[in-house]
Amino acid sequence: MSDLRADLSLALRLADEADAITTARFRARDLVVERKPDRTPVTDADVAVEDAIRAVLAVDAPGDQVAGEERGGAVGAGRAWVVDPIDGTKNFLRGVPVWATLIALVVDGTPVVGVVSAPALGRRWWASTGSGAFTSDASGTRRIAVSGVSDLADAYLSTTHLGTWTQYHSREAYLALVDACWENRAFGDFWQHCLVAEGAIDVAAEPIVNPWDVAPFQVLVREAGGRFSDLTGAERFDGGNVLSTNGHLHRSALAILATRES
Template sequence: MPSYADDLTLAARLADAADAITTARFRARDLKVERKPDRTPVTDADTAVEDAVRALLAAERPGDGIAGEERGGTGWSQGRTWILDPIDGTKNFLRGLPVWATLIALVEDGNAVVGMVSAPLLERRWWASLGEGAWLRDATGDRRISVSGVSSLSDAYVSTTHLGSWTEYHSREAYLALTDACWENRAFGDFWQHCLVAEGAIDLAAEPIVNAWDVAPMQILLTEAGGSFSDLSGKVTFDGGNALSSNGHLHDAALSILQRR
């Protein structure tokens, strides 16, 4: 198995550079905000982070492809490509809520092999690389993380991002059926819910609409933590347009419910 230690070290440097920008611009009075064609917001912090990360990658990995939410880029089915989401949770960032993060993934021939999620205002950073496990840094230090052992939906804790998106993109009824089958549900949203599954704090996270940059690092984070990650059809991919993270034990049962229309 190839080693991605140098790439993981670089991903940490990229996250450090991103954190320096995002923390400086968080709650800034002169923050500039625009709306993209899909009506989602983008700030000058988003573009500044992506430009800074791209510049570092151009210097350190000139032969690799780059694809980012704000500046676009190459595909990722062949070769090595870095996939970037400069600020996942931009709406939270805009409202002064601390739940946002920079997401970085290295994808090789269509598969995520390095993942980095840095949430500086939560004082948390999650990372993983192929064959080296999943890790969390918080106030207590660095520790290896793993998914929960919950094996029944009736004991499971499930999260999503926005309930209304299920109506538009999949099936609200199917998601509500899943919450009814589970013990507890919340909407932690975005990156955080998938990281919580990797930590073993919750057991399932489901999203009816995502882009590749929203979840590319989650694929490697979840699998290295011992869990499962797929789209809602069950295909193991970060590029299916929707996503399900689980502790592995519950994956098929959750998919069975979510596939009902």
């Protein structure tokens, strides 16, 4: 536990470094935006954040692996830091304040520390294995927990972009889940999984993700009392898709997605 406390402290410091860069570049008139080979955007802030995090880790954790969205790297055995410098880059470059830096420490394939920092929202979420999940905002710091909703008919559901369900899974599958739930939104990206962890919504599903998009949420949602898996039910962050829930609704949500899969 003492080692994880030190690792969490380092992750929070990395988030501070990231926040200083992203807040300075958010809505900057000279923001540089380019398009990567997969047609997703990348800004000068994305690259600067990842480089700054890597520089700190090179000094404070020189033996650890680093895998980031912009500079690459793989997660193997042992310790690896997984970084998304700006999750929600499309929001960031359009001036929408819903974006965050995602930082996870993965040990032998399992995230054990996760930090999500969304400075434009004035929010941060973090967790480490065995120590619970927490958030901070203008009102202070508090421990968080998932909701107690036990019936999909009473559940609040979110995804990122409906179009990706057609491309990578089944739109009918997701719409069947929508019909089974009380309410649905597309909060998208990091925010929906944080909302699951703090009990504001009950289910978040994404048919296509990269490991750096979701690594912190495996430990955050779990420590908040929920469940986090890919769409087959395997508890992993690198399966290419993801479902996070309050735990009570996990099996029923998976069942609907599986039976309607194309």
